[in-house]
Amino acid sequence: MDRRTLKLPFTIERTPDWTCPTCEKGLLRVVKDSFKREERLHSRDHSHDAWEPEWIEYVYSCLLACNNEECHEVVCSAGIGKVDHFEYEDEHGEWAQSIEELFKPQFFEPHLKLLRIPPKCPDSIVKPLNESFRLFFAAPSAASNSVRIAIEELLTELKVKRFTVVKNQRRVISLHQRINLLPPKYAQLKDLLTAIKWLGNAGSHGTENISHDDVMDAYDLTEHVLAEIYAPKARKLAALAKKVNKKKGPAK
Numbered sequence: 409m410d411r412r413t414l415k416l417p418f419t420i421e422r423t424p425d426w427t428c429p430t431c432e433k434g435l436l437r438v439v440k441d442s443f444k445r446e447e448r449l450h451s452r453d454h455s456h457d458a459w460e461p462e463w464i465e466y467v468y469s470c471l472l473a474c475n476n477e478e479c480h481e482v483v484c485s486a487g488i489g490k491v492d493h494f495e496y497e498d499e500h501g502e503w504a505q506s507i508e509e510l511f512k513p514q515f516f517e518p519h520l521k522l523l524r525i526p527p528k529c530p531d532s533i534v535k536p537l538n539e540s541f542r543l544f545f546a547a548p549s550a551a552s553n554s555v556r557i558a559i560e561e562l563l564t565e566l567k568v569k570r571f572t573v574v575k576n577q578r579r580v581i582s583l584h585q586r587i588n589l590l591p592p593k594y595a596q597l598k599d600l601l602t603a604i605k606w607l608g609n610a611g612s613h614g615t616e617n618i619s620h621d622d623v624m625d626a627y628d629l630t631e632h633v634l635a636e637i638y639a640p641k642a643r644k645l646a647a648l649a650k651k652v653n654k655k656k657g658p659a660k
Contacts, residue, residue, distance in 0.1 A: 411624055414522070414544075417489075417510035426472070429483065429518045434476025436483055442471040445489055445511070461493040461507055468511050487513040487545070514546040522624075523631040526638035532561040537630070540623070549611040549618040555626045556608020559583070559601055562633070566594065597636060600629050 413424045420443055428434040445468040454463075466489030474481040489511040519542040525534055540554035563586045564570060570586070571578045581589070587601045607626040611618045651659035 411621065414624070415620055417512045419508060419510060423472075426516075426520060428474035428476060428479055428481050429516070429521050430481040431474060431476050431479035432521060434474035434479050434481075436472035437475050439471040439473050439482070444469050445509070461491040464491040466490065466509070466511070472516075481518075484515075484517050485513050486515045487511055512545075516542075516545070520544075523627040524635075525631075526634055528638045529634055530561075530565050532565060533558050533634070536561060544620070544623060548620050548623045551623045552607050552611030552618050552626055555604060555623070555630055556583070556612060558630065559604050559608065559633075560586075562637075563587070563590070563601075566590065566637075594637070597633050600633050604629050604633075 410425070413426065416424065418424050420438065423436070423438050426436040428436055445466045448465045448467060451463060451465040467486070468489050469484070469486045472483040472485055474483075489509055492508045492510050493505065519538065522541045522544060523537070525537060536554045536557040540551040540558070543551040543554060560583060563583075568586050568589050570581060572581055573579070583605050584602070587598055587605065590598060590601075604626050607618070607622055610622070648659060
């Protein structure tokens with residue numbers, strides 16, 4: 409999904425091209441008369457001498473319907489809004505004012521699917537990724553940490569051990585160490601997995617402000633890793649590239 413679509417605010421008249429989470433083909437559009445918005449309590453007093461429209465804050469809710477004729481899934485969304493007040497020069501050279509209500513989603517149910525997951529990907533990996541998608545808009549740090557959990561599950565699926573025994577005591581092996589224990593055939597994925605780990609660490613430790621772009625970086629890296637492991641076409645293309653590079657020419 410386009411990053412711009414996920415980050416920019418929208419208006420009631422202009423809905424972003426959110427992809428339907430069920431058919432993954434159609435686009436979600438606001439159901440007529442379902443959009444509701446109300447000013448928050450602290451925003452309702454407009455009597456202050458210095459009051460400006462930019463002080464307004466909304467909460468909203470609405471229903472979205474898939475425009476695919478074979479689907480028509482319904483999704484609910486909720487989030488926040490504000491008023492954008494700006495001045496511009498009209499066609500007569502006169503200064504005019506415009507007010508526009510802008511909204512940002514913080515919740516979808518069912519949640520959007522923010523990366524392509526191969527059909528053969530195990531449920532143990534899919535589950536934390538779905539949790540990440542659910543958290544993405546409202547809590548990017550938590551969403552990033554859920555991707556880290558998915559990577560831990562991926563390593564377990566690849567038979568990378570989780571524990572070691574030291575002086576008769578079982579100890580957890582760190583994610584960094586587990587990545588380095590990957591079998592040789594997955595060696596090319598170590599750098600990608602390490603990058604996902606760092607993004608996940610920042611989200612779980614709360615030491616840095618994780619942006620939506622940071623989470624989408626983790627999604628892009630994860631999508632590539634999963635395709636390499638669970639999508640046969642990706643593996644075949646990687647093998648073909650290796651043969652071509654080895655021969656420095658056509659692979660026969």
